[in-house]
Every structure is written in structure tokens, then in C-alpha cells.
Amino acid sequence: MFKKSEHINIPVNTDLFMIENIFSGKSSKIIRVLLSRSSEAWRTRELASEANVSLGLVSIVTNKLIDMGFLVRDKSMRLKLRKEEELLKRWAAVYDLNKWSHRAYYAQGTLYELGTKLAETAKRNNLKYAFTGPFATDLLTHYIRSAEIHMYVTDEEAVRKIVNDLNLEIAEIGGNIIFLIAEDDLIFYGSRKITDNRVGYISIVSDIQLILDLYNYTDRAREAAERLLTKELAKKTEYTDLVKLAREYFERKGLIFEELPITTSDRRPDLVLFDPKTKSYMVVECKNSTAKIDAVDQLKSSVAFFGDNAKGVLIAPSITDAARKELKKANLEFKSLGVLEHGIHKRTS
Numbered sequence: 001m002f003k004k005s006e007h008i009n010i011p012v013n014t015d016l017f018m019i020e021n022i023f024s025g026k027s028s029k030i031i032r033v034l035l036s037r038s039s040e041a042w043r044t045r046e047l048a049s050e051a052n053v054s055l056g057l058v059s060i061v062t063n064k065l066i067d068m069g070f071l072v073r074d075k076s077m078r079l080k081l082r083k084e085e086e087l088l089k090r091w092a093a094v095y096d097l098n099k100w101s102h103r104a105y106y107a108q109g110t111l112y113e114l115g116t117k118l119a120e121t122a123k124r125n126n127l128k129y130a131f132t133g134p135f136a137t138d139l140l141t142h143y144i145r146s147a148e149i150h151m152y153v154t155d156e157e158a159v160r161k162i163v164n165d166l167n168l169e170i171a172e173i174g175g176n177i178i179f180l181i182a183e184d185d186l187i188f189y190g191s192r193k194i195t196d197n198r199v200g201y202i203s204i205v206s207d208i209q210l211i212l213d214l215y216n217y218t219d220r221a222r223e224a225a226e227r228l229l230t231k232e233l234a235k236k237t238e239y240t241d242l243v244k245l246a247r248e249y250f251e252r253k254g255l256i257f258e259e260l261p262i263t264t265s266d267r268r269p270d271l272v273l274f275d276p277k278t279k280s281y282m283v284v285e286c287k288n289s290t291a292k293i294d295a296v297d298q299l300k301s302s303v304a305f306f307g308d309n310a311k312g313v314l315i316a317p318s319i320t321d322a323a324r325k326e327l328k329k330a331n332l333e334f335k336s337l338g339v340l341e342h343g344i345h346k347r348t349s
Contacts, residue, residue, distance in 0.1 A: 021064075022061055022064055022065070023090075023091045023094055023095070026051075026053045026057060027053075027057065027060075027061050028091070029051040029052065029053055029184075029186050030047060030051045030053060030057070030058055030061045030062070031061070031087070031091060032051070032186055032189055032208065033047060033050050033051045033189070034047075034065075034071075034079075034081045034087075035081070035084055035087065035088055035091075035208050036189060036190045036206060036208055038081045038084045041074055041076070041078035041079060041080045042078055042079045042080075043077075043078055043079070044058050044059060044062065044079070047062070047079065051186075052186075062079055065087075069082070069083065070082060070083055070084075070086075070087050085229060088208065088211060088229065089229070091212065092211055092212050092215035092216070092225065093215070093216075095212045095213075095215065095216065096216075097180070097212075097213055097216070097217075100152075100180045100181055100182060100183070101180075101181040101183075102178055102179060102180050102181070103159050103178070103179045103181070104170075104171040104174065104175030104177070104178050104179075105163060105168035105169060105170060105171055105175050105176075105177045105178075105179070106168065106169045106170075106171040106174075106175050106176055106177065107166060107168050107169065107176065107177060111135060111146060111148070111149055111176065112198040112199050114149060114176070114177060115131065115135065115139075115149055115198075115199040115202065116199045116200050116202075117166055118131075118149065118151055118162065118166070118177070119131075119199065119200065119201070119202040119203070120200075121161075121162050121165045121166055122153075122158075122162065122203075124165075125158075125161045125162070125165070127153060127154070127158045127161065127162070128153070128154050128158075128188060129151055129152060129153050129154075129158070129203055130151070130152045130187075130188055130191040130203045130204055130205045130209075131149065131150065131151050131152075131202060131203065131204050131205070132150050132151070132152055132180070132204070132205045132209060132210055132213045133146065133148075133149075133150035133178075133210075133213055133214065133217065133221075134146035134147075134148075134150075134214070134217070134221055134224070135148070135149045135150060136150075136204045136205065136210055137210060137214060137221075137224050137228065139194065139196050139198070139199065139202075139204065140194070140204065140210075140228075141224070141227070141228065143223075143224040143227055143228070144220055144221060144224045147176070148174075148175065148176045148177065148178055149176065149177050149178065150178045150180060150213070151177070151178070151179055151180065152179075152180045152181075152182045152187055152188070152205065153179055153180070153181060153182070154181070154182060154185070155181060155183075156181065158179075159179045159181065162179075187205070187209060188205070189206065189209075190205075190206030190207075190208065190209070191203055191204060191205050191206055191209075192204060192206070192294075193294045193297070194294060195292055195293060195294055201293075201294070207228060207229075210225075210228060211225045211228055211229055214228070242286045242288060242315065242337070243270050243271060243286050245337075245340055245341070245344070246270070246271055246284055246286055246315050246340060247271055247273075248344060249340045249343055249344055250271070250273050250282060250284070251273070252343070252344065254275070254276070254277065255273035255274065255275050255282055256273060256274045256275075256276060257271070257272075257273055258272040258273060258274055258281070268302070269283045269284060269285060269299075269302035270284055270285055270286045271283075271284035271286070272284070272306070279309070280309045280310060280311060281306050281309065281310040281311070282310070282311050282312075282313060283299065283302045283303045283306055283310055283311065283312045283313070284312075284313050284314075284315060285298055285299040285302060285312070285313075285314050285315070286315045286316070287314070287315070287316035287317075288316070288317070289316065289317065290316060290317065290318045290319065290320060291314055291316035291318070291319040291320070291323050291334070292319075292320050292322070292323050293320070293322055293323050293326055295314055295316065295323060296314065296323050296326040296327055296330065296332070297326075299312045299313075299314050299327075299330075299332055300312070300330050300332070303330075303332065311332075311333070312330075312332040312333065313332070313333045313334070313335055314327060314332065314333070314334050314335070315334075315335050315336075315337065315340065316334075316336070316337065317336065317337045317338075318336065319334050319336075
């Protein structure tokens with residue numbers, strides 16, 4: 001079971017009580033959106049819509065964050081996050097996973113075999129789910145090995161369907177499958193599909209949620225969360241640089257960048273550009289590492305949203321053979337990071 005570590009030592013001061021208020025209830029939804037989309041600048045109404053909370057609550061929370069130095073306003077008076085690492089650590093320090101109901105079960109087999117079965121059963125029953133905790137961390141980073149699986153689901157009915165399908169045994173003590181019932185749908189905000197040769201194609205919570213879940217679990221899990229946080233911030237910096245590079249590359253070719261409106265969906269394309277010559281859209285997805293089939297799926301989904309009059313380009317340092325075949329079948333294009341850098345360098349030299 002998730003259990004708080006006893007080594008946490010948080011100084012008691014007025015700022016802490018303020019932080020706890022911000023990180024509880026509906027206020028935490030605002031923090032989650034800001035951290036999940038930290039590169040964006042927000043108007044109050046946009047932030048309220050995305051977090052599905054009132055304008056009044058957004059005003060209260062953002063004003064507190066401004067006072068604490070976590071938010072600033074740009075020239076257009078939009079809200080922009082700063083010191084995101086410190087903000088996330090403060091949230092993690094007071095985050096209590098035990099607020100979610102949990103159900104423990106036991107099944108025979110390796111965790112990877114069980115993870116595969118759980119994901120397949122959830123998909124077969126059309127259930128929303130996401131793995132978290134040490135098991136998800138192992139699949140993502142190999143930082144830590146797990147003794148059990150932690151899996152978010154939406155309600156008791158989802159648990160019942162999975163338990164019945166797999167004939168899971170109730171665990172009076174311990175258990176190697178722990179279901180966490182997420183009453184707040186934003187737990188799944190930013191969750192992603194990954195492909196792992198040990199478990200196949202599965203859903204995992206966002207890095208932000210994973211850090212929250214790990215931080216007060218065990219000392220070793222805390223270390224994994226710290227490493228994951230460092231990696232996440234570095235990845236965001238690399239991602240931002242890559243998106244900027246892609247935008248410059250296509251704008252030099254005469255395409256026009258389209259500013260996308262804030263929507264209630266956290267899964268948006270990285271770039272959308274308009275080609276005035278062909279009167280068509282170019283949808284771009286960027287990846288910092290080798291592009292796999294899940295990246296192709298994201299691009300196909302984004303292109304489909306814009307209809308038939310849209311093309312799609314996947315940009316990454318490299319791509320797997322399987323992903324390249326899927327791109328070709330979908331009539332989409334791949335450009336390597338090297339091609340972009342060469343194209344820009346060639347025009348500036």
C-alpha cells in the first residue's frame with residue numbers, strides 16, 4: 001500500500017498553510033493545468049475553462065501564486081508560470097495519495113504479465129485507466145523495481161469488471177495489484193500511451209502525477225521522483241527548443257504559424273501552420289527521442305481533427321522501422337532533427 005515516509009520535514013509557516021489550501025480540492029486542478037502546460041501563457045477565463053473551475057477560484061489561486069512568486073503576467077497580461085520545480089516539490093510534499101479509495105487484490109504471474117492482462121482487460125471493457133507508482137516508473141525509466149502494480153481507474157464498477165474478467169483474489173494483507181479509484185478525472189490529465197516490450201501498449205499517468213504519487217511512498221521512490229523531475233524539466237527545455245526549431249524551419253519555407261486557442265483537451269498538436277500556396281494546413285508533432293508507433297498515432301489523431309485538407313509531419317532525431325511503415329501507410333511525413341538543422345543552417349550560411 002502507499003504509505004507516507006516518516007522522513008518528511010516541512011517547516012511550519014504561513015506560506016505552507018497557503019500552499020496546502022492551494023493544493024487541496026478544486027484549487028489543485030488549477031495547479032495541475034499550470035504545471036502540465038508550463039510553457040503556455042493564460043488568461044483567467046482560459047485557465048478556468050481548462051481546469052473546469054470558477055473564475056472566482058482561479059482569481060484567488062493565481063493571485064496567491066503571484067504573491068509567492070510562482071506566476072507573473074506578461075506584456076499582454078497573460079499568466080505565465082515560473083519556478084515550476086519548486087512549485088511541484090511543494091505540492092508533492094503535502095500530497096496525500098491515501099485520499100483516493102483503493103482496493104487490493106492478488107494474482108499469480110510476473111508483474112509484467114499482470115500489467116499486460118490488466119491493460120488488455122481495460123481496453124476490452126472500454127475503461128479509462130493509467131498505471132502509476134514504482135511499476136510505471138520501472139517501465140519508463142528503470143529507476144526502481146516494483147513489488148506491486150498500482151492502477152488508477154474511474155470507479156468501483158471498473159474495478160468489478162476487471163476483477164471478474166481476471167478472477168482476481170481479494171488480498172486481506174498486501175496484494176500485488178492495487179486499484180486506485182480516481183474520483184477526479186484530472187488524475188488522467190496528460191496521461192500517455194507507451195509501448196514497452198515487456199507489457200505492450202499501455203497507458204501511464206503524466207510525469208507530474210507520477211512524481212506526486214512517488215514522492216511520499218518510500219525513500220527509494222522519493223529518489224526516483226527527484227530524478228524523474230530533473231529529467232522532466234530537461235525534456236521540457238529540449239522539447240521547447242525543438243518546437244521553436246521546427247517553427248523556424250517551416251516559416252522559412254513560407255508557411256504561416258497558426259496560434260491555437262486554449263481548449264479543454266490537453267492533447268494538442270505541437271505546431272499547426274498554414275500554407276498560403278496550397279491553402280492547406282501542416283500539422284507537426286515533435287519528439288525529443290526516437291519516434292515510435294505511439295507518436296504516429298498522436299500525429300494521425302491531430303491530422304484527422306483538421307480534416308482532409310491537412311498534412312502531417314513527425315519530427316524526431318530518429319524513427320523506428322515500424323513507426324516509419326505506419327507513417328507511410330497513413331500518407332504522413334517524417335523529418336529528422338538533422339534535416340531541420342541543416343535546412344536552417346543552409347539558409348543562414
